[in-house]
Amino acid sequence: MKLSADEDRCCGAGACVLAAPEVFDQRDEDGVVVLLDDTPGDDRHAAAREAAAMCPAAAIEVTEAP
């Protein structure tokens, strides 16, 4: 799994951090998404997918390994 986060689209809602705190964080200075791990391990895939689905700005893209 490969993740990317679009900082320009991000609206700082923090839904990703609540869903997958090991994978996402928010910058202190403006609340914008920080991707902590763009290739999370298997045990974090479900949480990462949830974070992408929950993002109100559709700023997180998940590319599943073929």
Next chain:
Amino acid sequence: MTEQVVRLPLATDTALDAPAEWEELRARCPVAHASLPSGDTAVYLTRYEHVRSLLSDARFVRPTANDNAARVAPDGVGGAAATGSSTALPDRGEPHRRWRRRVGKYFTAKRMAALRPGMTAMAEDLVDAMVEQGAPADLRAGLGFPLPVYVICDLLGVPADDRDRFSHWSDTFLSVTRFSAEEIRDAQAEFVAYMAGHIAAKRAEPADDLLSALIQGTPDAEDAEDAEGLSDDELVATGMGLLVAGHETTANMIGKMVSMLLEDRSRWEQLLADPALVRTAVEESLRFDANLGFGLRRYISEDIEIDGEPVPAGSTVVCSMPAANRDERAFAGADGMDLARLPNPHLTFGAGPHSCLGQALARTELQVVLETLLTRLPTLRLAVPAAELRKTEGLLVGGLREVPVAW
């Protein structure tokens, strides 16, 4: 679009039920005509896909006073939230994004997690006070209404003694019909005067709260404008925005969430058996709530099409998030509560660049309330049949008048 006009708000059999018309509208008339209490007309959206995509469209924002858009309530009736709020805050484009990031950084998931112990202590105190008075009690008055205003007062650095005044102002700002135009004007004037004094005090003696931080800005920011603090007008408007957006909404949601979970007590028992479900149960309660108000308005500033239907420039669209949240096309078993539903991309906080700034705060408060009640009052139950719960009248944000409980 058919010529049949949907009259908003739609009626329901009981306070917690969804209006029967939603399913019909989603299936047959997802882009409908509606009339608002003001008599003005709007386009009414009920499908998940349409609501999500319009709310995410950065071209369109909430109507402003200059748009000649459909009004919710007749002129002279309704507070700031009904008439379309202050002009002190930027509502679109880059200026809006800038304001949002300056304020939004205080609402990150991490900061809200740091507030959790304080919130839990406040919730426990309120529950203790309720227990002391004995059952039956009104959970709305005892917990749902006070907790969010206490939290907002803490964020703004407002002393505990002034919390009740904030409650009253908040109530007035959100009213559509309950207060006279004069009462609303008075409340707004009082609030502005209070905030002016409070801001001056914070400028003189900054403390560790949101307001002090917004006054000071971010001196080490790369961008000069970000480095500066907010102006007094922006600070007052931000304070009012927090109350309007964060008090009644969360207060009502606490009452509705607890009622929905107790209405069918097997839901409550499922949570007692597996408290790890609190997080998803809160999301599902947010999705399942049929009383969110009739939705968010968007002013259409250029001709567009929705589902092949032309929506001309100058139209006002009402996006029904609660109808979209019950859309079978987006949620399997949409008409039932699934406390473990995952993922749950409901639209209760909106979507796109204007989605709720305080959603991490609201989620944290709701989780804290549920955890506290499950721990302190596992025997909690509704003290009246769910069918006897009554909706609040005259407020934009839907809620229950009372939530009688026993334990």
